[in-house]
Amino acid sequence: MTERVIAVVSAGLRDPSSTRLLADRLGEATVRALAARGVPATTRLVDLRPLAADMTTALLTSVQSPALAEALRTVTHADGLVAVSPIFSGSYNGLFKTFFDLVEEDALEDMPVLLGATAGTARHSLAIEHALRPLFAYLGAVTTPTGVFAATDDFGHSDAVRADDDVAPLADRVARGGAELARLVATSERRPPADPFALTESFEDLLRGDG
Amino acid sequence: MMQFGVFTVSDITRDPTTGRIPTEHERIRNVVEIAKKAEEVGLDVFALGEHHNPPFFSSSPTTTLAYIAAQTERIILSTATTLITTNDPVKIAEDYAMLQHLADGRVDLMLGRGNTGPVYPWFGQDIRNGIPLAIENYALLHRLWREDVVDWKGRFRTPLQSFTSTPRPLDGVPPFVWHGSIRSPQIAEQAAYYGDGFFHNNIFWNIEHTAAMVRLYRERFEHYGHGSADQAIVGLGGQAFMRPRSQDAVREFRPYFDVAPVYGHGPSLEEFTELTPLTVGSPQQVIDRYAGMREHVGDYQRQLFLIDHAGLPQKTVLEQLEILGGEVVPVLRREMAVGRPAHVPDAPTHASLVAKAGGPRDVTVYADADGVTGRAPEVDASEVEATR
Numbered sequence: 001m002t003e004r005v006i007a008v009v010s011a012g013l014r015d016p017s018s019t020r021l022l023a024d025r026l027g028e029a030t031v032r033a034l035a036a037r038g039v040p041a042t043t044r045l046v047d048l049r050p051l052a053a054d055m056t057t058a059l060l061t062s063v064q065s066p067a068l069a070e071a072l073r074t075v076t077h078a079d080g081l082v083a084v085s086p087i088f089s090g091s092y093n094g095l096f097k098t099f100f101d102l103v104e105e106d107a108l109e110d111m112p113v114l115l116g117a118t119a120g121t122a123r124h125s126l127a128i129e130h131a132l133r134p135l136f137a138y139l140g141a142v143t144t145p146t147g148v149f150a151a152t153d154d155f156g157h158s159d160a161v162r163a164d165d166d167v168a169p170l171a172d173r174v175a176r177g178g179a180e181l182a183r184l185v186a187t188s189e190r191r192p193p194a195d196p197f198a199l200t201e202s203f204e205d206l207l208r209g210d211g
Numbered sequence: 212m213m214q215f216g217v218f219t220v221s222d223i224t225r226d227p228t229t230g231r232i233p234t235e236h237e238r239i240r241n242v243v244e245i246a247k248k249a250e251e252v253g254l255d256v257f258a259l260g261e262h263h264n265p266p267f268f269s270s271s272p273t274t275t276l277a278y279i280a281a282q283t284e285r286i287i288l289s290t291a292t293t294l295i296t297t298n299d300p301v302k303i304a305e306d307y308a309m310l311q312h313l314a315d316g317r318v319d320l321m322l323g324r325g326n327t328g329p330v331y332p333w334f335g336q337d338i339r340n341g342i343p344l345a346i347e348n349y350a351l352l353h354r355l356w357r358e359d360v361v362d363w364k365g366r367f368r369t370p371l372q373s374f375t376s377t378p379r380p381l382d383g384v385p386p387f388v389w390h391g392s393i394r395s396p397q398i399a400e401q402a403a404y405y406g407d408g409f410f411h412n413n414i415f416w417n418i419e420h421t422a423a424m425v426r427l428y429r430e431r432f433e434h435y436g437h438g439s440a441d442q443a444i445v446g447l448g449g450q451a452f453m454r455p456r457s458q459d460a461v462r463e464f465r466p467y468f469d470v471a472p473v474y475g476h477g478p479s480l481e482e483f484t485e486l487t488p489l490t491v492g493s494p495q496q497v498i499d500r501y502a503g504m505r506e507h508v509g510d511y512q513r514q515l516f517l518i519d520h521a522g523l524p525q526k527t528v529l530e531q532l533e534i535l536g537g538e539v540v541p542v543l544r545r546e547m548a549v550g551r552p553a554h555v556p557d558a559p560t561h562a563s564l565v566a567k568a569g570g571p572r573d574v575t576v577y578a579d580a581d582g583v584t585g586r587a588p589e590v591d592a593s594e595v596e597a598t599r
Contacts, residue, residue, distance in 0.1 A: 053478075060477035062415050063486045197423045199396050199431075203404045206346045206397060209366055 029178025216256025252536025292323025316561030
C-alpha cells in the first residue's frame with residue numbers, strides 16, 4: 001500500500017510556537033491512527049512563518065517563490081491535511097488566511113481536514129466552528145466533526161480531566177481528532193488536483209461551446 | 212532570424228523621483244516617439260497594449276499604430292494585447308485589416324483576454340465567459356479574414372447573414388496572430404489548433420512556469436499537424452533596465468521598482484530579478500540572461516521587452532532603446548543564431564506569409580457581385596426589367 005501523506009500546516013508566529021506544537025501532535029495522532037488501521041502514513045510539515053514574505057510577494061505580484069510553490073504543492077497533493085492557526089481577534093490569523101487564499105481554486109476539494117486552533121484562554125474555543133470551518137467549507141474540503149482547540153492552560157493538563165472543567169484532556173482530544181482524520185483519509189476517494197498544464201477538454205468541445 | 216522589439220502597456224505613471232506625471236497628450240506623443248526610436252535603433256517590433264481605464268491611454272491601438280505606420284518604414288506593428296473577449300470580432304477583423312493595408316502589411320496582433328475585470332461588464336460581457344469568448348470570437352475572426360461572405364451564429368454576438376468584412380486582408384493574407392496567455396492551457400491549445408503563434412508574457416512568472424506553458428503549446432502544435440514541436444511559433448516577454456555599470460542601473464532603477472504599480476511595495480528588486488526575467492544591470496548581464504531563455508523554451512521567434520513603464524522619464528526610455536538596439540540586440544541576434552536548427556522557422560512576416568500562400572492575390576470584394584451567387588444587383592434589375 002502506498003504511504004499516505006498528511007500535510008501539517010501551522011500558522012504559528014513564534015518559535016517555539018504552541019500552534020506548531022498542537023499541529024505536530026495532531027499530525028502524529030493521525031499517523032498513529034492510520035497505522036492502527038494498517039495504513040502506512042507520514043507527515044509533511046508546512047510552517048507558514050518562514051513563507052510570510054514570499055506569500056506577500058505572491059499576493060502582490062502573483063510570482064511564487066520555489067519554497068512557496070513547494071508548500072502549496074505539498075498541501076494540495078497530500079492525502080489529508082491538519083490545519084492549525086492561532087486565534088487572533090476572534091478568528092484565524094492573517095498568515096493562515098493568506099496561505100489558503102493562495103491555494104488554487106478547487107485544489108482542496110474533497111480534502112480530508114482536521115482543524116486545530118490555539119489561544120491564550122478557552123474563551124476562543126468556538127473560533128474553529130465559526131471561522132475555520134466555514135473557510136474549509138468554502139474550499140470544498142471535508143472536515144472532521146472534531147476540531148481541536150488548545151488554550152495555553154491545556155498544555156499543563158493533558159493527562160487527566162481537569163478539576164475545574166469536565167472537558168476531556170488535550171491528549172484525548174488530539175487522539176480523537178487524529179482518529180477521525182485517519183478514518184476520512186483511509187476511505188477518501190479524492191484524487192490530487194489536475195496538472196494545471198493538462199488539457200481537460202478537447203478544442204472541438206471548446207469550439208462547440210461545451211467547454 | 213529572431214525578432215526583437217518592445218511593448219508598452221501605455222501607463223501614465225508619476226515619476227517617483229521627481230513627482231512629475233505626464234499629461235495624456237504628452238504620454239501619447241512619447242509612445243509614438245518610442246515606436247519611431249525603436250525602428251531607428253534597429254528593432255523589429257513595436258507592440259502596444261489595449262486598456263479601457265486609467266492609468267492607461269491606449270483604448271484605440273489601431274489608430275495609434277496607423278499613425279506610427281505612416282512615420283516608419285520597416286518596423287512591424289503589433290499589439291500586447293488586443294482584447295479578443297470584449298471587442299466585437301467583426302470590428303477587430305475590420306480594424307486590423309484596415310491597419311494592414313495602411314501599413315503595407317507590417318502588422319500582426321496578439322490576442323489576450325485582458326486583466327481588468329470590469330472591462331467585461333463595461334463592454335456588456337461576463338468575466339466568467341473569458342475563455343468561451345476568446346474561443347468563439349476568434350473562431351469568427353478567423354473566418355471573417357478567410358471567407359468573403361460569412362453566415363454565422365454563436366453564443367455571444369448577433370448572428371451574421373451574408374456579411375463581408377472590409378477591407379479584405381492585404382494580398383489575400385490575414386495578419387499573423389499570436390495568442391497571449393500566462394496560465395490558461397486552453398489558449399495554448401487554441402494557438403496550437405490554428406497553427407498560430409503563442410506568446411507568453413512571462414514578466415511576472417518564473418521560467419519553469421513559462422517553459423511548461425510553451426511545452427504544452429509545442430506538443431499540441433505538432434499534434435494538430437502544423438509541423439514538429441520545435442517549429443511552433445513562440446514569443447516571450449521580458450523586462451530590462453541597463454546602464455554601462457551594473458551598480459548604476461540598480462541605483463537608478465530601484466526607486467521606480469520599489470513603488471511601481473504592479474510589483475511595488477512587495478518583493479525587493481533582488482528577489483524579483485531572481486524570480487522573473489527582469490534584469491537590471493549592464494548590457495552584458497541582459498545579454499547573458501536572455502541568451503539563456505532558449506535553454507528553457509527552445510529556439511523561439513520573438514522577444515519583446517517592456518522598457519517604458521513605472522514612470523521612467525522619456526529621456527531615460529530613449530536611452531534604454533539606444534542600449535537595447537545598439538548593444539544588446541545585435542549580440543543576442545548572433546548568439547540566438549548559433550546552433551539554431553535550419554528547420555526552425557523565423558517569425559512569420561507579411562512577406563513570408565504571402566510567399567507561403569503562393570504570392571499576392573487581390574481579394575477585393577466588389578459590391579456589384581454577390582459573393583455567394585456571383586450575380587450583380589444590376590443584372591438582377593435588368594432581369595426584372597426584361598420580365599415586365
